[in-house]
Amino acid sequence: MEEVVKAGGLVKEFNGFRAVDGVSFSIRRGELFSLLGPNGAGKTTTIKMLSTLLTPTSGDAYVEGYSVTREPGKVRRVIGLVPQDLTADDEMTGWDNVYIQARLYGLSRGEAQARAREVLELMGLWDAARRRVGTYSGGMRRRLEIAMSLVHEPSVLFLDEPTLGLDVQSRRGLWRVVEELKRRGVTILLTTHYMEEAEALSDRVAIMHRGRIVEVGSPEELKARVRGETIYVEPLDPGELERVKNILEENGLEAHVIEGRVALRVERADTVLPQVASALQGVRVKSMSIAKPSLEEVFIQLTGETLSGEEHVDPFSFRRMIRSVRR
Amino acid sequence: MLSATLVLTWREVVKWVRRRPVLVMSLVTPIFWIALFGKSYNLLNLVQLQVQGVPQVVLEQVRSLLSQAVEKIFGTTDYFTYVATGMLAVFALFQSMFGAVGVVFERRIGYLTRLLVAPIPRSSIFFSKVLGSMFRISVLSLVLFTIGLLMGMQLKPSIGPADLLGTWGAIMLLSLGLSSLFTGMAFNITNQEVLFAIANLVNLPLMFSSSALFPLDQMPSWLQTVARVNPISHTADLVRYLLIGKPLPEPLASVAYLMALSLVLLGIGYLAAQRGMREA
Numbered sequence: 001m002e003e004v005v006k007a008g009g010l011v012k013e014f015n016g017f018r019a020v021d022g023v024s025f026s027i028r029r030g031e032l033f034s035l036l037g038p039n040g041a042g043k044t045t046t047i048k049m050l051s052t053l054l055t056p057t058s059g060d061a062y063v064e065g066y067s068v069t070r071e072p073g074k075v076r077r078v079i080g081l082v083p084q085d086l087t088a089d090d091e092m093t094g095w096d097n098v099y100i101q102a103r104l105y106g107l108s109r110g111e112a113q114a115r116a117r118e119v120l121e122l123m124g125l126w127d128a129a130r131r132r133v134g135t136y137s138g139g140m141r142r143r144l145e146i147a148m149s150l151v152h153e154p155s156v157l158f159l160d161e162p163t164l165g166l167d168v169q170s171r172r173g174l175w176r177v178v179e180e181l182k183r184r185g186v187t188i189l190l191t192t193h194y195m196e197e198a199e200a201l202s203d204r205v206a207i208m209h210r211g212r213i214v215e216v217g218s219p220e221e222l223k224a225r226v227r228g229e230t231i232y233v234e235p236l237d238p239g240e241l242e243r244v245k246n247i248l249e250e251n252g253l254e255a256h257v258i259e260g261r262v263a264l265r266v267e268r269a270d271t272v273l274p275q276v277a278s279a280l281q282g283v284r285v286k287s288m289s290i291a292k293p294s295l296e297e298v299f300i301q302l303t304g305e306t307l308s309g310e311e312h313v314d315p316f317s318f319r320r321m322i323r324s325v326r327r
Numbered sequence: 328m329l330s331a332t333l334v335l336t337w338r339e340v341v342k343w344v345r346r347r348p349v350l351v352m353s354l355v356t357p358i359f360w361i362a363l364f365g366k367s368y369n370l371l372n373l374v375q376l377q378v379q380g381v382p383q384v385v386l387e388q389v390r391s392l393l394s395q396a397v398e399k400i401f402g403t404t405d406y407f408t409y410v411a412t413g414m415l416a417v418f419a420l421f422q423s424m425f426g427a428v429g430v431v432f433e434r435r436i437g438y439l440t441r442l443l444v445a446p447i448p449r450s451s452i453f454f455s456k457v458l459g460s461m462f463r464i465s466v467l468s469l470v471l472f473t474i475g476l477l478m479g480m481q482l483k484p485s486i487g488p489a490d491l492l493g494t495w496g497a498i499m500l501l502s503l504g505l506s507s508l509f510t511g512m513a514f515n516i517t518n519q520e521v522l523f524a525i526a527n528l529v530n531l532p533l534m535f536s537s538s539a540l541f542p543l544d545q546m547p548s549w550l551q552t553v554a555r556v557n558p559i560s561h562t563a564d565l566v567r568y569l570l571i572g573k574p575l576p577e578p579l580a581s582v583a584y585l586m587a588l589s590l591v592l593l594g595i596g597y598l599a600a601q602r603g604m605r606e607a
Contacts, residue, residue: 091346104335
C-alpha cells in the first residue's frame with residue numbers, strides 16, 4: 001500500500017539533549033497511526049519535524065514524497081496540523097477563525113465561504129459559528145481547531161494530543177470526530193499519552209519512550225505480546241516494596257517493582273490471587289489489583305515505567321496557566 | 328505574498344475591532360494624555376497672575392512679554408496645542424510598542440505555529456503585524472486629532488488638505504520604522520514581561536528626550552544632541568510645522584531623516600523577524 005508519510009532516522013537535539021533519537025516509521029494512505037508515550041517522550045518534537053516547524057538535526061522525512069528538509073513549502077501545502085494549544089482567537093467568532101484560515105491557504109472569497117461552512121458542519125459547529133470563540137466549551141474549541149486545520153483538504157492530518165485537558169464525555173465526542181475523518185479517507189498521525197485513546201482509534205501504534213520508538217504494531221498485535229495478566233500489590237509502607245517482591249519471588253512468581261507497586265506477571269490472575277494473599281500474610285497491604293492486557297501493560301513491560309510516569313509535570317496545570325494568560 | 332499579507336493584516340484589523348474593551352481603552356488613553364499634560368501645564372495661566380502692589384501698566388507689559396516669550400519658544404501661546412501635536416508622535420511610539428506585544432502573545436498561544444505550518448512566506452507574517460500597527464495608529468491619530476480640536480487645539484489659519492495628508496505621512500513614516508523594529512524584536516522574545524521591561528526602558532526616555540513635550544532650546548546641550556537624532560522630535564516638529572505653523576528651518580531634512588531611519592529600522596526588523604521564525 002502507498003506510504004504517505006515516511007520518516008527515516010529522525011534526530012532532534014536541543015543543546016546536546018536528544019529529544020528525538022533516531023525515529024523511523026511510515027504511515028499508509030488512509031491509516032490512523034498513533035505515537036503513544038508519556039510527556040517528554042519526543043512525540044511533539046517528532047510531529048514538529050514532520051510539519052516543518054523544526055529542522056531535524058539529522059535524518060529526513062517525506063510527506064507525499066516531499067522532503068520536509070528540502071521542500072518544506074510543498075509539505076506545508078499537503079499537511080494539516082492541529083497543535084496542542086488552543087490557537088483560535090477568543091474575541092473572534094468560530095466563523096472568522098475558519099474563514100481567515102481558508103483565505104490564508106489561498107482560497108478565493110467564495111471558495112473560502114463554502115469550505116468554512118463545510119468544515120464547520122463536519123465538526124458540528126455550524127450552529128455556533130457566529131458565536132465568539134470565548135463562549136465555546138473545551139470540546140467545541142478542540143473541534144474548531146480541527147476545522148481550522150481542514151480548510152485546505154490536507155491529505156495528512158497531524159493531531160497533537162487532541163484530547164488533552166478534555167473531560168471524558170468531550171473526549172469520546174472528539175474520538176467520533178476523528179473516526180469520521182478517518183472514514184472520509186484522511187490519513188492521520190495522532191500523538192497521545194492516553195492508552196485508551198490509542199487503543200480505540202489507531203490502526204497502528206508506535207510506542208515512544210525517551211526519544212525512541214520501542215515497538216510498532218496494531219493494538220491487537222501489541223497486546224498479544226503481553227502474555228496473561230498482571231497483579232499489582234501496593235504495600236501500605238513503601239519501604240516494604242523490596243520485602244514484598246522477595247516474598248513473592250520465593251513463591252516462584254515473576255515480580256518487578258514499578259512506581260511504588262510490585263507487579264506480578266501471571267497467566268490467570270484469579271487463580272494466583274489466593275496464593276499471593278496467603279504468601280503476604282504479615283505484610284500490611286494497601287491494595288491489590290488485576291490488570292488485563294492493555295497498551296498500558298505493553299508500555300510497562302517494554303519500559304518499566306507507566307504512561308503517566310510520576311516524575312512528569314502535570315500538563316493540565318500548565319495548560320490552565322496558559323489559559324488564564326489568554327483571558 | 329501580497330495576498331497572505333493582506334489576509335493577515337485584515338485579521339489584525341478584525342481582531343482589534345472585535346476586542347471592544349481594548350478598542351475603547353486605546354481611544355480613551357489619548358484623551359487622558361492630552362488633557363492631563365496639556366491642560367494642567369497650561370502656561371497662559373502663569374501669565375494671568377495677579378501680583379498685588381504692582382501697577383496695572385507694568386503687569387500688562389510683563390504679560391505681553393511673557394506671552395511673546397511663550398509664543399517664541401512653543402510656536403503657540405497655548406501649551407495645550409503644543410502638547411496635543413507632540414502627542415501625535417508619542418502615540419505612534421506607544422502604539423508601535425503595544426502592537427509588538429501581539430507577536431509574543433500569538434507565539435505563546437500557538438497561533439504562530441499555525442501560521443508557520445501554512446504555505447505562506449514568513450515575511451507576510453512580519454509585514455501584516457507592521458501594517459496592522461500602522462492601521463491602528465492611523466485611526467487613533469485621527470481620533471486624537473479630533474479630540475484635540477474639540478478641546479481647543481489651535482490650527483494655523485491657512486491649513487489645507489495637503490497639511491493634513493503630510494501630517495499623516497510623517498506619522499506613518501515614524502510608525503513604519505518603530506513598528507518594524509519592535510515587531511522584529513518581539514519575534515525573538517518568548518516572554519511578555521521581557522517586552523514590557525523593554526517598553527518601559529525605551530518609551531519614556533524616547534518621549535522625554537524629544538521635542539514632543541518641551542522644545543529643544545530649553546534642554547541642556549547633551550540632551551539636545553540626543554533629541555536631534557530622536558525620530559520623535561522630527562515627527563513632532565513636522566506635525567507642528569504642518570498643523571500649527573511652528574517654524575521649522577528645514578522640513579525636508581526631517582522628512583529625509585525619517586525616511587532613511589525608517590528604511591534602516593525596517594531592514595533590521597525584517598531580518599530579526601526572519602531569525603525569530605526559523606524554528607517554532
